[in-house]
Amino acid sequence: MFGKAATAATLTHLRRELAHAVWMLLLDDEFMHAYIHGFVFQLVDGILRVFFPRFLTYSADYPEK
């Protein structure tokens, strides 16, 4: 695009940007609303409960690699 190959540092940067962009996609409005206010869902025992998603762990290799 710029008539030359990207350096390793730029690629590293882009990979990080991509990973962040994908998480922006995943953490959509629906999820963020559920994170703050919970979402009501019925388990098969027939009882309605409010579920609050929380991130307990995040393990991943460095996307920059």
Added chain:
Amino acid sequence: MPPPPPIPIPDPEQIIEGIADISDDPADKTINTSNLYRTDPDGYGIVREYLHGRPSITPDKHYSLAEVSDSPYMATEDSSDFQATSRTFLSPLQTLYQSAASTAQTIFTPFRNPSIYHLMTWFYRPESNTKSITELNSLVKDVILAPDFKADDLVGFDAKKENKMMDAYREAPSESEGPSPFTFDDTWIKGSVEIPLPCDGVKQSEEEAPKFKVEVYYRRLTEVIKAALSEPAAENFHMFPFKEFWKPGPDELEEQMYWESYTGDRWNEEYTKIHADNQEGLHHNLEAVLIALKIWSDSTSLAQFGNAQMWPIYLFFGNQSKYSRAKPSSFSAHHIAYMPKVCLKFFQL
């Protein structure tokens, strides 16, 4: 390797209300101890403490040795009777079967006859990915010996054809029939993200930089969680955190035991917050539940040849016991996104 965990958990009926120390300090509102439930010591002298009252779900009573071990060749106690009485979570096919009872449908919808229904249900049982003695027993007992099983029904049987029919069944649910039990809104979505491309040695602001569009396949996170909560495995999810204590001797101090994330302090603290928030929220009349998401991602080669790679993002649930979660046969990993790998080629166009 430690032995399997002792699992004798008292039934909720046996859980008695404990009298907790009421804090003298009225400002100490972080933990409302008046609601504390303490179980009686079990056979190992272990007590559980639930900070916010008696739990409405105590999944450990469902656990048997077979559920926390993973040897397909081990003859385990026949659990089918147990499943018939205490299972409340059903596979989509079983849900169909149940709902059919209340409607005019035949019980084996969408299949042609009960024999094929029994066979397909057996094949799609959640634990049927490896064939074992238990599975073989189930094939004979639940399929071949079913009162409405007829070998003649299977003339012209083709598994592929039956699968196709299941896929096509009620893709557009009609209102009279209710939602299709196979439909969740957790399908894969083809999305795209744009990332600004910097050029080495050129100064420009992020807004001015050319954008590169990357296609990403993903699933809606909230829908994936809902779908997972509807799976049979969710029956064993721990919806409420607790603390566990063990008293080594009559004169010794209690020791706190940590063995799952839902016995940990962090989860208990966060649940206390959620519980308090929910009391003031719109759904204060409903019980709050913390769903612990464990995200895992690693670059994965897609084939044994070539170097096609991508990053899948997986989702596990901390609510599920590690003994089940770690079993590959439990299918507890939920795929939520596939990220392509940015490679050098993009820039040599």
